Amino acid sequence: MTAIDVRGLSKYYGPVKALDNLNLEVPENAVFGFLGPNGAGKTTTIKLLTGFARPTAGEARVAGEKVGDGNLGLQVKIGLLPDVPAFYDWMTGREFMQFVGELHHLTPDDIKKRTEELLELVELKKAGNRRVGGYSRGMRQRLGIAQALINRPKVLFLDEPTSALDPIGRREVLKLILRLKENTTIFMSSHILSDVERVCSMVGIINKGKLITVSSVEALQKKYARSVFEMEFMEDAGQFVESLKKIPWLAEPAIVVDNGTPQVKVRALDIDRARKELPRVIGESGLTLTRYELSLPSIEDIFVEILTNGEKK
């Protein structure tokens, strides 16, 4: 089943194409990471998909509901955390949760139960009776996540959910996202690529309003796998590196120290031959191998490569 179905969605501001002909399908229960530099069109896309902006062209369905035309059925099924969550500062965290629960027409018992559950989940139970005006940026972000979940949304939109959080807060939110994906489809935009790598099953990369690629994280990593082999040995590998320099299908062998551990890195000029013959070369060296892998690129590496050189065919 498709949770988010976008066809030809465009948004122009005069001559500026904030979003240009976006076609996208996000399956149910996926955690979809939407990546792009500043001004790429991430927030515009989220605004269009949640009904807060009117498209110039195209259409979209979210959780089976048509987006736009004041369709309130959409708001029943989604949760939204905007990039900068704003609250009525005179309310307490608990009052705000109660308010959004009432807007979702939950029963008083359900509101009370969900409020306590969610405040516990985002670790705001103790601060629940304090005015939101006195909350830190991180606390506001966590309250924003809690309020977006009160209606048990089928699709949850998170615009930069971890940007305002400290490392511990970020880890907690990412853990929460992983837990939520059992019942919810999550569409999150982020600048923090390591976060996307940790939680997202699918990613889309957008630049200048154009979607450049959509894929699972694994498929992207395979597609953009660099032909670099990494090896670690128990003994000194200086001699071994010298011997690698003489092999014509290898290039740039070197010892690189990563986190205090010396590694041998070598680039294959002929990846298939290297895959077949490098293990034999290592065996002949007489060294004790402790790690051997064809290095996978991080999402950050892929992101930079795509934005610099375009998508690999």
Place this chain on the structure above:
Amino acid sequence: MKGFIPLLRKEIQEQLKLYRLVIVGGIFVFFGISDPIMLKYLPEILKMAGSGQMVIQLPTTTAAQSLAEYAGNIGQIGALIAVLVAMGCIANELKSGTAVMTLSKPVSRSAFVTAKLLAMSMTFLVSMILGSLFCFGYTVWLIHGSVVMPFIGLNLLLGLFLVFCLAVTLFFSSMYKSGLAAGGLAIGVVIVQAIISSIPIIGNFMPGKLLSWGTDLLTGTGTGYWWALGITVVAIGLCLYFAQRFLKNRDL
């Protein structure tokens, strides 16, 4: 009007927690007390200021004069306060992002704007009741005499005029993310309609004519400006309608 009741409850709480009711009520009560006192003691103040060298004969103050003075002040100052209270009601929410937070829930735009107008109107209603009670009480006590039914009629017309000022400001507030711009335009509309309402014939159709009608009720003169009443009600409805249309059609 989905979500109207929780929105109205929130708006009323906001009026209380941000002390809007206390401030607006306080100003109305101030005029309710000060106007009869001023009228009562004005001759003596003038006598003292003149040090007995000059004698100014003032006609005896009547209850109708005292109540009309209060109504005149509330008509002007109240309109200004209405604009100040309403100018940021939607604009500030659009600017800060709270409108997005609220409207991301199953809430209709019409419920969003109507709840705001109703809550602000309630603040003014309570303030007017308080101000009027004080004015009436002080008038009976100091000046003696009363005109109960005409004063109630005056307050109803005055109240409707202030709701009109709130509605116009709310309409502009839905158009701009700046409360100041909304307030400026609303004051412009209130001033322009006040100028037109002083022009013969065409003026009889302006909301500002409700104030003249209210004063006429106290003195028992003049006729009712029913067209002005009807047009004011329609204008309030149109302001609400177009405010929610603007919110529906704009990118938030």
